[in-house]
Structure formats: structure tokens, C-alpha cells
Amino acid sequence: MFSILRTGLDAANKDLAVISNNIANTGTNGFKRSEAQFEDMYHSHHNRSQEVARGIGVKTIKPRQNFSQGSLQQTNGSLDLAIMGEGFFVLGTPIGREVGDQPLTYTRDGSFQLDREGNVVTTDGLPLLGEGQTKINIPFKSSTANEGEAILTEIKVSNEGIIEATYGIDTTVQVGKIALADFVNEFGLQNIGSARFQQTGESGAPTFGAPKESTLGKLQAGFLEKSNTDITDEIILMLRTQQAFNGCSKMMQSDIDVTKKLSAR
Numbered sequence: 001m002f003s004i005l006r007t008g009l010d011a012a013n014k015d016l017a018v019i020s021n022n023i024a025n026t027g028t029n030g031f032k033r034s035e036a037q038f039e040d041m042y043h044s045h046h047n048r049s050q051e052v053a054r055g056i057g058v059k060t061i062k063p064r065q066n067f068s069q070g071s072l073q074q075t076n077g078s079l080d081l082a083i084m085g086e087g088f089f090v091l092g093t094p095i096g097r098e099v100g101d102q103p104l105t106y107t108r109d110g111s112f113q114l115d116r117e118g119n120v121v122t123t124d125g126l127p128l129l130g131e132g133q134t135k136i137n138i139p140f141k142s143s144t145a146n147e148g149e150a151i152l153t154e155i156k157v158s159n160e161g162i163i164e165a166t167y168g169i170d171t172t173v174q175v176g177k178i179a180l181a182d183f184v185n186e187f188g189l190q191n192i193g194s195a196r197f198q199q200t201g202e203s204g205a206p207t208f209g210a211p212k213e214s215t216l217g218k219l220q221a222g223f224l225e226k227s228n229t230d231i232t233d234e235i236i237l238m239l240r241t242q243q244a245f246n247g248c249s250k251m252m253q254s255d256i257d258v259t260k261k262l263s264a265r
Contacts, residue, residue, distance in 0.1 A: 005252040007057030011038055012245035014060045019238045022229045030070070030109030030195040031227035033234075034063040067186055070108075070228040072220065078155040079120060081110035082225040085217020087180035088197070090129040090208070095119060104133070106181055106189070106206070107196045108225055114138060120163075120176075124194075129179060130161075133208065136176035142167040159218040161211040180216045181206040 015036040025031040038058050072082050083089070088106035095115065105126070112128055115121050120128045120136040127135045140152050142165075150168030157163050161178035183189065188202025199206060212218045 004057040005248050007059065008248040009245065009252070011036075011058045011060055012241055012248060015241045016238065016245070018063050019234055019241065023231065023234050023238075025195075026227050026229045026231055026234075028109075028195055028227050029111050029224050030107055031229065032068075032070075032108070032191075032195070033066045033227070033229045034191070035066060037061045037064050065187055065189065065191060066228060068228050070225045072223040073226050074223050076222045077111075077224075078157070078221070079112040079114070080222060080224050081112065081157060081178075082220045082223040083108060083110065083180065083211070083217045084220050085215075087182050087211070087216040088206075090133060090179055090181050090206075091122065091126040091196070092129045092133070092135060093127075094125055095121070095127060095135075103198055104129070104181075104206075105192065105196045105198055107194075109195045110219075111224055114140075130163075130176045131179050131210070133179065136163065136178070138163065138165050138175050142171070142173065157219060157221040159212060159220070161219050177210060178219065179208050180211055181208055182214075182216055183207070 015038075018034050018036040022033045025033075037060065039061050040058060069084075072084075081089075088108060089110060091105045091107060095117075107122075109122070111123060112120050113123065115125065118138045118140055120138065122128070130136045138152065138155065141149055142152070143149050150171060152165055152167055153169075154166040155163065156166075157178070161180070162174060163176045163178065164172050165175045166172045183199065183206055184204040185202060188200050188204070189197035190200050190203075192198055207214075209216050
């Protein structure tokens with residue numbers, strides 16, 4: 001009995017950890033909430049599982065990501081981008097490192113900016129990749145036939161991911177095209193924090209394409225996708241889980257008291 005109740009306490013603790021993480025990331029752009037998953041040990045033991053079941057109870061398995069669309073917040077930023085539909089932005093290795101040093105990462109957080117060299121990067125310096133998984137660079141200056149050397153005055157990103165830069169008054173140049181990634185099983189992606197993911201054997205290899213191509217969604221410039229966490233739902237789940245934890249604790253205390261009385265006889 002004690003071992004069964006202990007598995008219940010462990011499950012409630014891990015559920016609370018997942019819920020707390022969801023609540024903490026309510027304001028994180030592109031964050032996808034997780035749902036704690038549990039499995040009955042008896043079922044696991046008789047379901048061709050290689051794991052040895054030690055007693056009857058419950059065990060936790062990998063949390064399931066919820067990839068539903070988050071709400072959009074208008075920012076009017078030229079490089080603030082939101083994906084409407086399927087797909088992930090592709091992020092490369094930090095500027096200055098070799099390509100093979102770090103695997104590609106994927107995110108729905110479209111908050112980008114230009115670094116001092118004109119590369120489109122995240123707030124912590126990871127480059128946004130375009131067609132052919134190459135870095136996107138927007139020069140700050142360009143030589144034009146009419147105006148000579150002109151400075152960058154405007155950046156526009158279309159729904160199809162085409163980036164156009166305007167130099168001087170009216171000289172517009174296409175400087176890059178954003179590529180999105182899609183997965184056969186996005187639920188198999190590994191969450192590495194900061195609203196970013198890496199591919200695994202369960203997710204399968206990514207398929208790259210332009211926005212609005214095949215099943216990929218379109219880009220909405222000037223908007224950011226917010227977290228898909230509903231704070232009200234999470235608080236309700238937390239109260240339910242706390243009640244389950246308290247119930248297991250009382251049952252465990254009763255079991256200990258009965259054991260003490262029997263031992264004293």
C-alpha cells in the first residue's frame with residue numbers, strides 16, 4: 001500500500017511541476033504548454049513493456065506538448081513575425097561557430113532583430129535561417145545608381161516570407177526568403193527550453209519549405225504569437241492536483257498509523 005501511495009505522490013509532484021512551468025511561461029512568446037502524462041503500472045507491465053513493474057501504482061511518462069495556435073499580439077515591428085498555421089522558424093548555430101557545432105533548433109517565437117553585421121537573429125544571437133538553411137543578412141548600406149551609397153530605411157516581410165529592404169527613398173531590393181520547417185510527428189520534438197525544440201527519432205527529419213507552401217502556414221509581419229497557456233485552466237488544474245496530493249498524503253499517514261499500531265501489539 002505504501003509503495004502505491006508513494007507513486008501517487010510522485011505523479012502529483014511532477015504534474016505540479018509541469019503546471020507551474022506552464023504558468024511561469026504565460027508571457028513567453030511562442031511557448032507551447034505541456035500536459036503531464038501518466039500510465040498505470042499494471043497496464044505497463046502487461047503491455048509488452050521492457051520495464052519491470054515494482055508493485056501496482058502510477059508512473060509518469062514524457063509530457064505531451066500542446067501545439068495549438070497561440071493568440072497574436074500586434075507590435076508593428078518589422079522583424080516581429082508570427083506563423084499562422086503549421087511550421088517552425090529554423091535557427092542556426094551562434095554567429096562565429098562552425099556549422100556542425102550545434103544542431104538546428106526550431107521555434108514559434110518570431111521576435112527577431114538585426115545584429116551589428118546585419119544578420120537576422122534572435123534576442124540571444126541565434127541566426128534565423130532562410131532558403132537552403134543559410135543565414136539571412138540585410139546590409140545596412142547599399143550602392144544605388146541614382147543616390148550612390150544609401151542607408152537602410154525600411155524592411156518588409158511578405159506572407160510568403162520574402163524579405164525586401166528599402167534603401168534611400170525608393171530603392172527596394174529582395175535580400176532573402178525565410179524558410180519554415182515541418183515534422184511528421186511534432187509531438188516527438190524535444191523541448192530544450194526558451195520555447196525551442198530539437199528533432200528526435202520520434203519527430204522524424206524536418207521538411208523545409210517556404211511559408212504558404214504545401215501544409216505550411218503563412219507569416220504575419222508586425223505580430224508575435226503569444227503563449228497558448230490559459231492561466232485560468234492552469235490554476236484549475238493546479239487546484240485539482242493539489243487536492244490529489246493532499247489525499248495521497250492523508251492516506252499515507254493513515255497507513256503509517258495503522259502499521260505503528262499493529263507493530264506495537
